Amino acid sequence: MANFPETPAFTGFNKPGRFEADILDLEVEGEVPPHLDGAFYRVQPDPQFPPRLDDDIAFNGDGQVTMFRFKDGKVSMKHRWVHTDKWKLEREAGKALFGAYRNPLTDDESVKGRIRGTANTNVIMHAGRLLALKEDSPAVVMDPNTLETVGYTKFGGRMTGETFTAHPKIDPETGDMIAFGYAAKGICTRDIVYYEISPEGELKRELWFELPYYCMMHDFGMTRDYAVFHVVPSIGSLERLEKGLPHFGFDTTLPVYLGVVPRREGATAEDIRWFKAPNLFASHVMNAYNEGTRIHFDTPEAEGNMFPFFPDVHGAPFDPMKAQSHLTRWTVDLASNSDEFESRERLSEMVGEFPRIDDRYAGRKYRHGWMLVVDMSKPVDLKGGSSTGLLMNTLGHVDLEAGEDKSWWVGPTSSLQEPCFIPRSADSPEGDGYIVALANRLDVALTDLLLFDALAIEKGPIATIKLPLRLRFGLHGNWAPGEWLEAAANRSEPIAA
Template sequence: MANFPDTLNFTGFNSPSRIEADIVDLVHEGVIPPELNGAFFRVQPDPQFPPRLDDDISFNGDGMITRFHIHDGQCDFRQRWAKTDKWKIENEAGKAMFGAYRNPLTDDEEVKGEIRGTANTNAWIHGGKLYALKEDSPALVMDPATMETDGYTWFNDKMTGQTFTAHPKIDPATGNMIAFGYAASGLCTDDCTFYEVTPEGELIREIWFKAPYYCMMHDFAITEDYALFHIVPSIGSWDRLEKGLPHFGFDTTMPVYLGVLPRREGATADDIRWFKRDNCFASHVLNAYQEGTKIHFDTPEAKNNMFPFFPDVHGEPFNGMEAMSYLTRWTVDMASNGDEFDSITRLTDTAGEFPRIDDRVAGLKHRHGWMLEMDMKRPVELKGGSAGGLLMNCLFHKDLETGAEQHWWCGPVSSLQEPCFIPRSKSAPEGDGWIVMICNRLEEQRSDLLLFDAQQVDKGPIATIKLPIRMRFGLHGNWANAEDIGLAA
């Protein structure tokens, strides 16, 4: 019997959904641009069964992929499980067999050595394939048209690392997917891998390198010539796992690094440079680019840990105010002789996370950025559906060229999920297009899909697509044009 725990992680808006469904022509208000023809894919952690232990964090739920197919002024809905090895084993057993988040010591003996990945962090499109991604395991391949699962890939059996990031990038010059893996030789190791994969799914480069210390390396960035890895002390160890502690904990006494790996042909681990700075928290990356010998790396930075479920290793209580993050530019100079940062500059006084750009300018100088804003000055009547419990209640647009900022508030009984940019056309200027995102209607226990003009978000959505069901808090998603994924209108 599926009795889920009566805890914050499994009740209210966070209650498991476990719905596979198809809905044609969702009800909507406003106008869906008739020229839009493609699909927005996103993923939510959604536990198939009650946890093996007393409670669990949302980051350990099974991956459920949602596709919103927008065409001819309408939107169709399809949702399917990402059927990982874990999902299949537990589905056959009829119960949870794997234990705590990234702690194999808590698993049933029958599943020792199996891939524990949940494919619950990003729904990514490359070369006409849908990749369901979780950074502790290989990439899971799904068919974007049928949404059936093919299985894990090692890219023509050339990938030797055990893990693949949930945040790949597409090189706009080559169309290749640039990626990496951490804990690449096994859990809690400092081994990392750098990958380059063609649209055909062939791995053409793999470089092994060492991180300064083992930590959660959730995201990274590219520029035209480099791959950039930020090392922030959300640290883990086998000692923590043996003690039954959460896999990660934040250490405010450790330094932060930015690794710069040349992407040129023939580069090796010996070519990486590590720049060092004082402690902070940073997870996601907006973008990075080069300017002469300088590299600019834009990331939401917080003074302290943003994840209360990965607590301070020294026992300090979670500090909500210090967990507020602000878009910040880290600059390093490759012409320097030392390991110091050139500068650290806050780009806005608006607190926010889940940053997104027009992905066509990945690694190039960017003008536009969108984020989920955390505006504590707005009235709040209901909370829920947001990462780490932080209220994400506004869509925020920053024009980095003019400095102009726009804000759209979703109201006192709603919260928002990550925005995604859709170009108006493949040749449209940067930032010319739409933003698509999910809004959690907390009072009604259901969700809406919102469409905005990307450079006029303060005017509110141009279309509100109404879902009769509730989308659990999701992590990341992406848009694909219909012709690129074999999806007919």
């Protein structure tokens, strides 16, 4: 009998769903533009079985991918498990075999040495394949139309690292996927490998180097000429795992580093330049770009740790005020003889995270960005509990050229999941398009998919796609245009891992 813990990670809006679904022609309030053709993919952690140990963090759930297919003014939904090795082994056993989040020392002996990845963090389409991602393991290939799992990929067997990031970037000019893996030689190692993967899905470059210290390397930045890695002290160690502590903990005594890796052919680890800043917290990256030797790196920055589930290594209590993050531009100059940041400039007064852009401007100078915002001036009535622990109650739009912020509040009994930008057409101007974001209706335990005019979010959604069910909190997702899906469906050979 399945009995989940009566803890925040498994109750209220976080109660495990454990279902798959197909729903045609979802109910819509408002109007979905009939020319909108494509799919919005997103992924959520959802435990297949109760945790092996007494409790767990929500990030350790098995991956479930949701596909929202937009066509002819209608939206349909498909929801499937990702059949990772972990999912299949536990399915066969009928119980959890893998233990605590990223701690193999807590696993059942029968699965020692098996891939522990849950594929629950991001999902993105590239080279005709849908990739479900978790940063502690290789990418999992899925069919973008059926959501059937194909299997793990090492990109033609050429990938030599053990891990693949949950936040790859697509170069809009070349179509290359730019990525990396940390702990690439094994758990808690400082080794990191940089990848370049062609539009056809072939790994064409690896560059190995070491981090100043081992830490959670969740995201990175890409410019035309460089890959940019921020090293923030959410640190881990084998000693922590042996003591049964959370894999990561925040260390307020360590500096932050920014590593600049040349993307040019022939560059080596000796060509990497490291810059240093005082202790702070940053996780996701909105965008990065370079103007000659000057590199701009835009990230929500907080004074202190934002992750209460990865506590302070020195025992300090979590400080929610220091956890408030503001979009900030870090600038460094490769022509400088100094290893210090040139500047850190606040770009918005909104307190927010989960930043997104018009991905056609990834790695380029850009104007528009969107993110989830915590607006503490608005009333809150969490009848069903917060889905994430952070009350992301507002959608924000940052106009960097005009220096203006716009926002839309979702109401006192709802919260939002990460937004995603959809261009109106392939050649429309930057920001001309739509934003999609899921709304958690906490009071009634249901989920809506909201569609906004991207440059007028303050007017509210132009369409509310109503789901007759509850999706758990999701992490990340991306849009794929309809022609990509049709090409994948019409290919002459089966999709390969």
